[in-house]
Amino acid sequence: MISPDAPSGERQVFERLASDPQTDGWIVLHSLALANHVRQAQGEADFVVFVPGYGVxxxxxxxxxxxxxxxxxxxxxGNHAPTGRGPFQQADEAMHSIRGYLHAHGADLRAVPLVSGVWFTHVRARVTLPSSPEWHDWQLLDLDDFRTGAARAVRRLLIEGRDQLSGRLPALRELPQQPDSMAVGSLVAKLRPRFDVTVGAADVRRDRESQLAAFLDEQYEALDAMADNRSVLFTGPAGSGKTFLALEAARRAQANGIPGRLLCFNRLLGKHLRSAIQPSEAFAIGTLHRELLRIAGVTPPARPDDVYWDELLATATDRLLDGNFARDVLIVDELQDLAKPEYLDVLDLLVKGGLAGGQCLFFGDFERQALYDLEDGRAALRARIADLACHTLMTNCRNRPRIGSAVELLAAMSPGYKRYRRQDDGAQPRYYWYGTAEEQEAKTIQAIRDLKAEGYEFEEIVLLSPRRGGSIAATTTDQWLTQILIAEDGTKPRRGRLRYTTVHAFKGLETPAVVLTDIDDATAPGFDALLYVGLTRPTDRLSLVGTRAALRPKLGSLK
Known part of the structure; x- marks a missing residue:
């Protein structure tokens, strides 16, 4: 776990390394104090990274x-006074201090590459800094390395560092796979003995609830934007508090006696909105299609198809044109799923003054959450609302920082989240790799049991799959797993039952722990969007069950 007081760049490096699936087996020491520094009375190494098979x-x-x-x-x-002792010198001195300490305590480093580097986390230093005899180009890491992967950047540093050192250290050529895991453990034990601190499950839940209930300045600014503008479009990535703000806007309207609607596309999200705020005669809450069924006065068949919903849209539009159904305020969550002409035509009839002159609040993630082959609808919305105000949310209010960092890496978010509301609790995402269907079933069961051993109840865990049919949860024959599984239906989670559903269906929702399964086909339609949505659903624990091949394009490769 890294201190919340650590500089932003150090937190970013720590979280990216902790959440990168390629750091399995690595050990990262942050802020290692050096009492016997080679230059000064006492020093510090920002990071010491031990990578089995590569070096330190x-x-x-x-x-x-x-x-x-x-x-x-x-x-x-930055604004600091000029100094002659540059960052590369600082890194080199820290490295030699560590080397000296390890030698003094009996460590054999002949076959262990020990290299230093500098990570400029907020600038593209490899482009802007000229080459210099004071450092090697391979010692320089920068902002772009977050985009290509923190683990990949560190491995590059170690690979090129080994190549540089091998000319004068023959053991590096003779033993190219050192240090192994046992040697890494021995080195770490000399530098910083390990210990574990356990936090009770009840404490974790109280911590989660208190953190998720707190406002940040960004949310206050967003609420002010609601009051100061007639129509506002709030955009932001998953977890940035859009649904929270949509619900708050609905609560304020209800409290002030303003008739209106809070609508969305997704059925389970609609149920969640209705459970969070009790709808009334004057204020409707739920999916757009549910509201259109009410307006049209019809009951859908047991299994309606696309043709039925198209016909409902036409029937409801006729009713809206003939009757007085418009209300004073319209709030739409997950707008990216409804921002196409036929839906905008209906929304135009649901608010007094229409979209062009009515009071409207829209919330959407147009960058990555479009799962229904929709084009970016912002242009169409602006064409109907000339004075539409826009407000961007970039603070992650849902996920622990290490989950957010995993999302930024695997979903190639650029820019990433500006900051996190949640504190880092030291737990990184877990990756369970499989090759066959039988292996996936075993790995899924292991992921569930690992969460249970950590203190999570079954009802706090949701299995998500990008597949509508044939998911591991729907097809498993394991007796233990089938006894606890239950399909997610949007009702209150049942104690002792493990919910499962598709990523599509769980869009817009969250839960303490997610096991994301069936991640094995990167060529599937909408794979990137599905991966992004699935990764962003958990508030506290993320487990991914997949194949390395499916994520290899996200992670890159090195020699």
Whole structure:
């Protein structure tokens, strides 16, 4: 776990490494104090990263948004005073201090590459810093390395560092796979003995509830935007509080006696909205299609098809044109699923003054959550609302930081989240790799049991799959698993039952722990969007059951 007081760049590096599936087996020490520093009375290494089979990297992190060298060779970092002791010198001194300590305590480092590097987390330093005899180009890591993967960047540092050192250290050529896991454990034990602190499940739940209930400045600004503008479009990635704000807007309207509607596309999300706020005669809450059924005065068949819903849209439109159904305020969550002409035509008739002149609040993620082959509907919306105000949300209010970092890596988010409301609790996402269907069933069961052993109840866990049919949850024959599984239906979770559903159906919702299964076909339609939505559903624990091949394009490869 990293301190919340740590510089933003150090938190970012720590969270990216912790959430990267390629760091399995790695050990990362943050803020390692060096009592016997080679230059000063006491020093510190920002990160010491132990990678089995590659080596040990000592990394100095610089979070400054401006990096410059003066004409006399001084470093100017951000607004700090110029200094002659640059970051590469700091990293090198920390590395030699660690090497000296390990030698003094009997460590054999002849076959262990020990290299140093500097990570400029907020600038593209590899482009802007010229080459210099003071450091090797391979010692430089920067902002772009978050996009391609933190683990990949550290491995690159170690690979090129080994190549540089092998010319004068023959053991590096003779034993290319060192250090192994046992050697890594021995080195870490000399530098920082390990210990574990256990937090009770009840404490975790209280912590989650208190953190999710708190407002941040960004949310207050968003609420102010609601009051100051007639029509506002709130955009932001998953977990940025859009549904929370939609519900708050509905509560305020109800409290002030303003007739209106809070609508969405997804059925389970509609049930969640109705459970969070009691609808009334004056204020309807639920899916758009549920509201159109009410307006049209019809009951759908048991299994309606697309033709039925198209006909309902036409029938309801006729009723809206003939009657007085418009209300004072319209709130739409997950707008990206409804931002196409036929839906906008209906929404136009549901609010007094129409979209062009009515009071409307829209919430949507247009970057990655479009699961229904829809085009970006913002242009169509702006064409109907000339004075539409826009407000962007970039604070992650849902996920623990390490889950958010995994989302940024695997979904290639750029830019990523600006900050996190939730505190880091030291638990990183878990990855369970499989090759066959039988292996996937075993890995899924193991993921569930790992969460249960950690203190999560079955009703706090949801199995999500990108498949509508044939998912591991729907097809398993394991007796233990079939006894606890229950299809998610949007009602209150039943104690002792493990819910399962599709990523599509769970869109817009959240739960403490998610096991994302069936991640094995990167060529499936909408795979990137489905992966993004599935990864962002858990508030506290993310487990992914998949194949390495499916995620290899996301993670890249090294020699």
């Amino acid at each position: 990297a000592v990394i100095e992190v610089k979070s400054h948004k401006k990096v410059a060298r003066t004409s006399d060779g001084q470093w100017r970092l």
